Each structure stands twice: as structure tokens, then as C-alpha cells.
Amino acid sequence: MPLDLVLPRNSRIKPGKSHKAPAGAKNVKEFHIYRYDPDQKKNPTIDIFEIDLDEIGPMVLDALIKIKDDIDPTLTFRRSCREGICGSCAMCIDGINTLSCLKPIADIKGPVKIYPLPHLEVIKDLVPDVNHLYAQYASIEPWMKNRTPMPKKERLQSPEERDKLDGLWECILCFCCATSCPSYWWNADRYLGPAILLQAARWVLDSRDEEQGSRLDELEDPFKLYRCHTILNCTKACPKGLNPAKAIADLKVLMMERIV
Amino acid sequence: MTFLEAKTQRGGPLSPHLQVYNMFALTSFLSIVHRIFGGALFVGTLLFVYWIGSAAAGPNAYDSAMNFLGSWFGYLLIFGWSFALFYHMCNGIRHMIWDTGRMIDLPSIYKSGYVMVACAFGLTVVAWAIGLSV
Numbered sequence: 207m208p209l210d211l212v213l214p215r216n217s218r219i220k221p222g223k224s225h226k227a228p229a230g231a232k233n234v235k236e237f238h239i240y241r242y243d244p245d246q247k248k249n250p251t252i253d254i255f256e257i258d259l260d261e262i263g264p265m266v267l268d269a270l271i272k273i274k275d276d277i278d279p280t281l282t283f284r285r286s287c288r289e290g291i292c293g294s295c296a297m298c299i300d301g302i303n304t305l306s307c308l309k310p311i312a313d314i315k316g317p318v319k320i321y322p323l324p325h326l327e328v329i330k331d332l333v334p335d336v337n338h339l340y341a342q343y344a345s346i347e348p349w350m351k352n353r354t355p356m357p358k359k360e361r362l363q364s365p366e367e368r369d370k371l372d373g374l375w376e377c378i379l380c381f382c383c384a385t386s387c388p389s390y391w392w393n394a395d396r397y398l399g400p401a402i403l404l405q406a407a408r409w410v411l412d413s414r415d416e417e418q419g420s421r422l423d424e425l426e427d428p429f430k431l432y433r434c435h436t437i438l439n440c441t442k443a444c445p446k447g448l449n450p451a452k453a454i455a456d457l458k459v460l461m462m463e464r465i466v
Numbered sequence: 467m468t469f470l471e472a473k474t475q476r477g478g479p480l481s482p483h484l485q486v487y488n489m490f491a492l493t494s495f496l497s498i499v500h501r502i503f504g505g506a507l508f509v510g511t512l513l514f515v516y517w518i519g520s521a522a523a524g525p526n527a528y529d530s531a532m533n534f535l536g537s538w539f540g541y542l543l544i545f546g547w548s549f550a551l552f553y554h555m556c557n558g559i560r561h562m563i564w565d566t567g568r569m570i571d572l573p574s575i576y577k578s579g580y581v582m583v584a585c586a587f588g589l590t591v592v593a594w595a596i597g598l599s600v
Contacts, residue, residue: 210470210480217479242479250479298481301488324483327474334481338473388494391483395469436564438493441572455567
């Protein structure tokens, strides 16, 4: 079992630089931010930035943008929509994965500690490599599959059938849930993790899709689905308020139902 | 190539996980305790085998086993074992309910978590009250 409780030698975090707030700042908050520069063959560090909250907007992303604009332009992070719909700015803030654009600074007591999404390879600063997650997403074939001929118009769905997709289609693939899951940390090579399993459920439960059986066959594996041990960090983390744990439970129930 | 080497192929560091993640949220905390108590139950079972084995080995062995188990330290071990047992049982039931797709939303998860811990404490107290009164 590849249970790495301790970080590899090159990943251990050292103290870094400190940036003081400008003189006269009244509403100062410390931000402790994980830094890693691939151009220097050095261990990651924690840089400390003192920010005057009166100068910026309410969210953690506002502080990151302030730092990049005015203090250290080398600070690297993904962001795009700044309103919780693109899923780019997912990171580990104050010990829980979330979107920095939806996380109010006021929710956090003491210094704001910001790390990249856990247990992934860091490319630079707060940007982790999520290629493996996209590959796993592709592996569940997330598109409508049909064998029956195309109807004249669209494939119809009753309101009740459509309701089953609520809580699934809203997922923005930010991977906060997947990278909050200890089981995924230690088994990502074979376990699909909450984000991908929620997507799998989204297609399995779609009344218009005709490959429910083969989709479930694909998931029938000691690791792909059943490495979920209901730790529930996923549901706790989801910044969109979705419930990956429930989606996984629904898949397990469907697996049971077709056996008995 | 190990899983970890495969995961960090371009030579970058692995982002911190256990080191920085909040494992004291009720969700993960109760899960970790469940695991630890599972391991503790194994050790407790060894204690049980020691007790049974001593009874089979004769009166002298049994007396010394009872001396040890009857000491304050022995009581502590048995108390810990009994609480771990009831915790594991109650949380196991909670997991079985989740496996049916029920009560697996955040408010129910928190509520059932508190109820489960209270039940485990309650059952332990009841078991000891019965055990000590006979």
C-alpha cells in the first residue's frame, strides 16, 4: 500500500520571504502562501504577505490578485471567472479545499494559509498538475451514448427523469473534492475519486443514455469505485455545495440492485 | 516506477496533504478514529485470547492474568477496548445506512455523527454498569 504519510525530501516546505504591510495600514491580515519555482532547484517555501484588507475586495482571490499586481508579480495561480463558475482557482485554504474566489477572507481566523490542491505534482506556486484527473475523466467516456436510431427531434426526458441530474450537472471539475480525499491521495493510480465518480453518476443516471449497464461494468472494480471509504471530505469541501459522497453511494446501490 | 514517482514525473514537488489538510473536521475525524479503533480492537482481542488462554493453562496462570486484568491498568485497557468496540459497532451501522444511499447529506452526516458518539459512550457506560453490578 503506497501510504506516504510524510512528504518526499524535495517537497518539504522551508520558510521563505516576508513582505511587510505599507506603513499606516490599519486592517492588516497575514497571508502565508506556498511558493515553488521550477527554475530553481530548491524546496518549496512559505512566503508571508501582510495585506491591508481595506485596500482589497472581500475574497481570498482578491488578496492573491493584489499580491500579484502590487507586491510580487511572480506569484502564480490559476483564475478566470472570479465568480465560482470556471473552477480554475481551486486551492487548499485554511485546511480545506475550496475556490479562492468564493472564500471570504473574513471567514478565516488568524493568518490565511494557502497551499495548492493536495497530493498533486506542483508545476509552480499554486498551480498543480491535474492532467491525471482529466485522463480519468476521459476514461468514463463523459458523453451521451445511444444504440437506438436518432429520433426525428430530440430525445425526450420527463421532468422527474431530469430531476435526477440535479446536483450532478452543476459540477465544474475544480477537483476540490478529489484532492480532499485521503483515499484518492494514496490510490489515485487506480481509484477514480469523488469528482470523476460524480461525473460517472451523471451519465449513469441520465435516462437518455443507453449504456448504463456497460458504464456500471466499467466501475465494477475493487479500486475504481470501491476505494471510497465514505470519509466524506469530498462533500465537506465542494464549493458548489454538491454531494459527491451521495453520488458514489447511489452508484454502489445501483451495483447492488443489479446483482440481487 | 512507484506510484509517487509516476505522480511527480516532471520533477516538481508533491503538494502537502496530511500536513496541511484539516483532519479535525467531524467528517474525516470520525473516520480516522474508526480506523484507529479498528486496529485497537485487534489488540484488545489479543488481550481476550490471553485471558481465555490463561484459564486453559491452569489456576496459577489464571490468577496472575486476573491480577493483571484486575489492576487499574487492566481496567483501563478493557475500558478502552469496550469503548472502541461500541464506537466501531455504532459507526458501522452509520456506514451501512449510508450504503443504502440514505442520510448522506452534510446536515445528517453531522447529526448522525454526534448521535453515534453519544450512543457509543452510552452503551459503554451501560455495559460497565451491568458488568460491575454482577
